[in-house]
Each structure stands twice: as structure tokens, then as C-alpha cells.
Amino acid sequence: METARSGDLLPTYSAPLLLDRYRPLARIGRGGMGLVFRGHDEYLGRDVAIKVFGGGNDEHVETYRAELRMLASLNHHGVVSIIDAGVDTSSPDDPRPFLVMQLVRGTTVRERVAERPISPREIGEIGYEVAEALEYIHAQNVIHRDITPSNIMIVNYGTEHSRERAMLTDFGLAVEAADAGFQSENISGTAPYLSPEQVRNEPLATASDIYSLGLVLLECFTRAMAFPGAPLPSAMARLLSGPDMPAEVVPEPWRSLLQRMTAAEPERRPTAAELGTELRSMLRDIRTPSKSPRGRR
Template identity: 45%
Template sequence: MSIEPDFWPTRLRRRYTPLSLIAHGGMAKVYRARDEFLGRDVAVKLFRATATAESDFRRQEVEVNVLARLNHPNVVTLLDAAVDRSDSEDTRIYYVMELVVGSDLKNRLDSGPMGARQVAQIGYWVSTALEHVHGLGIVHRDVKPANILITASADGQTMTAKLGDFGIASVGNARAIPDEEFVTGTVAYLSPEQARGEEVGPASDVYSLGLVLLQCLTATLAFPGPAQHSAMARLLDDPEIPDTVAPQWKQLLRAMTSREAADRPDIHDVALALAQLSFTESGRHRSRSAAVVPGLPDDAFDRITAVAARVLAVPIAAVSIVGSSRMWVTARNDLEVTRLGGDAGVNGTALLRQEPWVIEDARLDPLAVGNPLLSPASGGSDELRFYAGVPLLRADATALGTLCVLDTKPRSIDALDMSTLQDLAAIVMRELDWRAGH
């Protein structure tokens, strides 16, 4: 697309050369441009000349202030912001942001539903971005596919995502978006409290993300139709989740889209659940012929799990390696563990987040959703209640599997026991490294 030079504000012309139009909305257009000073391509959000009312300036100032506070790999980075006043009758506000090479989720959904593995990956990255945002006291208020930028690996199997467009974000709880500020597509993803015009907090973003994930799995809007009808529909009904959606997904999505904000899980819990789902879905596509570590030693791992079970006073301890055909399990003789096999014990959350994961009571903790040991819907046992797992990390911080301990009773784990579990995991990795060198 060619752009008339006169359209580009004077101040921008001194450094940024417009290349093509990426997207446009009611208030602004986003262009791909060349930063001549640093020799790289960037994204420039240029507001329309008519968007100069006091309320417009205030809204744009809020967005700049919000973006300037954010520093997260899954949030679009703000590089520059300014007002071009070279023409007193044509004041232009612009932001310069990192250029995300790929597409937005809205365009991808035009092609139909996505695989559960890709949905889990996208949901995880967006939820971690929102966790960072909420931690700073900011509510996005406009989580929708058009505001999620996605990129895929060469084989299309691995997805990453960045959250953008903080134009109506708020610091702290705030009133819902006034009707006149609705932009195309926003109404379909409103939370019930937004539709009622009530105060909006972080739980509103959780609800909107739940609708986005449901649409990714089904390629269907949960609340279609005219704006007023769509907004009112969510006050009367929960979104319909078809039987084609897997049980573990249903459980998570129902929790995220509860009509009562207080009943929705915290975004941190959502991120953990999606991490586990991401790993579970990835495991279903893994080839057994491509084991990560061939010829794994038996005696060493059996002894390590025995030590873990004995020192932490738990009935079950297990080592599981991605791509291996078995687990190494130590269990009391009176416990049935024959259902544990293959990758069942691998802690997907630890693999993605590279940190320990603890579930004190599987019947009360939403993080148990998708865990292949604790969730019956994922093939796990309904008798196991407690889980603590740590990742098996290589020197480059990539994870190969997990060392975990389990119990049939709810319990907690203190810092000393967690340190012991991490030390034992380090011993497992030392054994793996030694065998790989011999």
C-alpha cells in the first residue's frame, strides 16, 4: 500500500518512513514504518486529526501512561510517543511500538477453529501478560481477538501471543465503557459487569479471555447479534459450551465465564491451568520414537523417588521424563498406581514456567484441571488430592520432565521440604547429564 507523503506528520517524517497499513479503527490507524535512525521496522499508531477533543487526549494520555509502565515479553512494547503540532489545524498524536510479525487472532479465526494445543498456548501467553498487567493495578477492559497478536513456528505447532491496544485500560477498578466508546467487536467480549455499567476489575478480563478461548475452540461467538442484544444475553445466560469441547476445557471455561465476578478464578490460576492444558495437549501429539533421553537408568531414579517419599513422608513419589515410555514410581504397597504411566506425572506447568507447582487439595483447587494425575477428566485418579512437582532443568534452563510427590490426603509443603525436592531434582539431572556423556 502506498501512502501519500503529505499524510505523514512532519515530526514523523524526520525519522519514520511509512511502509504499509496494518490495521485501522474508529480513532486511529496502525502502520508499518521504517525507523531510519535505528534501521528497523516498527508499528506506528497514528490518531486521526479529528480525535483531538479533550476526552480523546485524555484517553490517549492514559494509554501512553499505561504502556510506559508495562514491561513484559507478552505485552506489545511502547518505544516512543509524541504529539505533532507542526500544523496548528491538524494536530496529530502518535505512538511507536514494536512490530509484531504475524497476524492478529481475529484474522486467524476467520479461517475456522483452532487446535486445543494452540489455544492453550495462546491462552497461556495472554494470561501471563494479564497477570503482569493486573499486578500493576491495571485492567485491560478490551480483551478480544483483534487485540491479541500471534506468531507461529515454522511448522505451525507452537504459538506465541502478545497483548496490545490498551486504549481503554484503567488503573484500578473503573466504570464500564460508555456506549459511545464501543468499537467494532468489543461488545461480543464484554463481561456481565461491563454490560450492566458497573465497576470493572481484573475478573472482567478473565471473563473476556474465557469468551476468546471458547471462540478459538469453536470458531463461534458465544453472544452474537446486535450490540444491545449481545450485551444483554450474557446477563441472562452462561455461554454455551458444546459437547465437542473436552471436559477439562469445559471446567476451566465455565469457571472463567461465571456471571458472578467473585466466582471466577484469579488470572494467575488461569495461567497455571492453561500451562497444564498446553502440556497435556502437546503430549497427545508427541511421537514415542523421539524420546528425549534414550537409555534412562532405572536404579538411580528408583532410589531418588524412594528418598523423596521417605523424607517428605508421602505415599507416592515419581520421576517422569518427556518422551520416555515409563515413569519411575515409589509407592506404598497398599496403593494402586498401575494407572500411572508414560508422561502422566510430567508437570506441564513446571515445564512452561520453570518453577514448582503445588496443589494442596485437588477437589478445591482449579489448578487441578488438566493435571493427568489429579483430574479424572484427563485420565487421572479421583483419590489423589495433593501434588507438588518441580521441573528437571538443564543448564540452559530448558525442562526435561518433573520430580513430583503425591498424597491421598490434602496437605501443604513447607520451604524446607520444597528445597529437598528441588535438590533431588538436581540429582536426577546430574545423573541424566552423566549418562548422556557416557
């Protein structure tokens, strides 16, 4: 199988029909450990997203199989659905595991932040819906490990009375967490959004996702990364100090909440359930203009 390499500007893709059903088409993004393509389900006649992981040996492929089975068990409206999975062995020396996922059409939080300022209400709604999704996956003993503005999709269904919804995407780095936490051989994740314990490569708990989400919501207010720069300096910076939260940009009570979400000590951070409850209360306190199309929660 030929896949687009990281330097390709106009990538091409040539592959057999995966599982005799899914045809990869154009590359649409890059996620943790793989490339994402728009594809077509020849059997049902619908578009899908296909994430192709980097190649590996038989041991790596078996690890992927176990993780893919775990991810396929997730079923929540705030999580992009996994439809199918397999391993392309058309090149026997270079097996490529892949995921077939729901193709979500929308705007990422990164694109929205670059596009225009985001109101506190919008930020609260994004945070609430991601917290709700995290509460579910954490209850399934899963840690996402890569919460970033690019991995949260804002979906607009285009009907008169619907409002935009946030969905959590890209579970390519997600792991099943044992009671004692999970520790990998290598640091995994996107450098500007790593939790301190990820930077130290310590055993992880679900609080790691809360820290990363805190940085994403902070970026929605400031429209700038809290820890920019090259990967290593960016990752190490949070070990020296917490993220800057200027009071004139991040008002209360958001500032206090984000400080707790990005606390250096995991035990000081709220759980996803606690975060959802607090955000719901904060959203109710925001007065909605009478002509707002977003309505009340």
C-alpha cells in the first residue's frame, strides 16, 4: 500500500479495496500515529473516514488489534463512531492497521479559533460536550491522551432549531487504563497539550485528559497556545510554571475553573463528571439574548 508521506503537498493514495468494501480516496488530515483519508463504503454507498496507521511487525499489528477492539466498543454521541477495522496486508512486509470511522463534516476548534473570537457561551458549550464525552470514555476505563483543538470537531447540522455540537475525534493514541494507570515506553501526544505527567512519562490517569482540555479551552479565550514553540521546549515549559491566564482575557469564573483543570497535581483537577456539572451551571448563569439562535441548554 502506498500512503502519503508527511512532506507531500498533494498526496496520492493507491490501495486495494479494504475488507473488499472501503475505498481510500484523498488525504484529509493527520492524526496521532497515522494519516486520515476520506474514503467510500462501496457496499452502503456512503463516505467514511479511514485512518491508516504506520506499518509495523506482527507484534505491533497484534497490539493494534487489541486496541482497535477496545475503541470499537465506544458508543456515545460525542465520540466519532468507529465503523470497522482491519489490517491491510497487500504488502506482506509492511502490514498497515486501519480504522474506518464516521466521516464528520464540520470545523475543528483550531479552525474556529483562527477564524474569529469565540464567546464564553460557545466555549462553555464546547467544554461541556467534550466533558460529557470524556465522562463516558473514562467510565469505560479509556484515556484519550491527545485532546487538542484539532481533535475536537464542531458540527452544524444546518437545521433551523439545531445548534452546533462538539465531537471528540482521533482516538489513535487512546489507551485502556488499568487501575494503577498506564505508562508507555515513549511519550505520546501533541506537545503543546501534554499534561505534566505525560511530559514526565509517568503512569497516566483520566486527569491527564482534563489538563489537556483545560489548555484547549484556555486557547479558545486567548486565541494563542499556552505553550508554543518547538516540541521539547513546549513540553518542558509546563514543568516550570502553569499556563498564563490574563484576567482581562479570561474572566471569572472561567479563570478559576481553568486553573483547576490545569493544576500541576492530577488529584487537584476536577473529574469529567464534575467538570460537566460545573460548566452546565456556568452556562445557565450566562444570559442568552432573546434572539440568539442557540437557545437555552
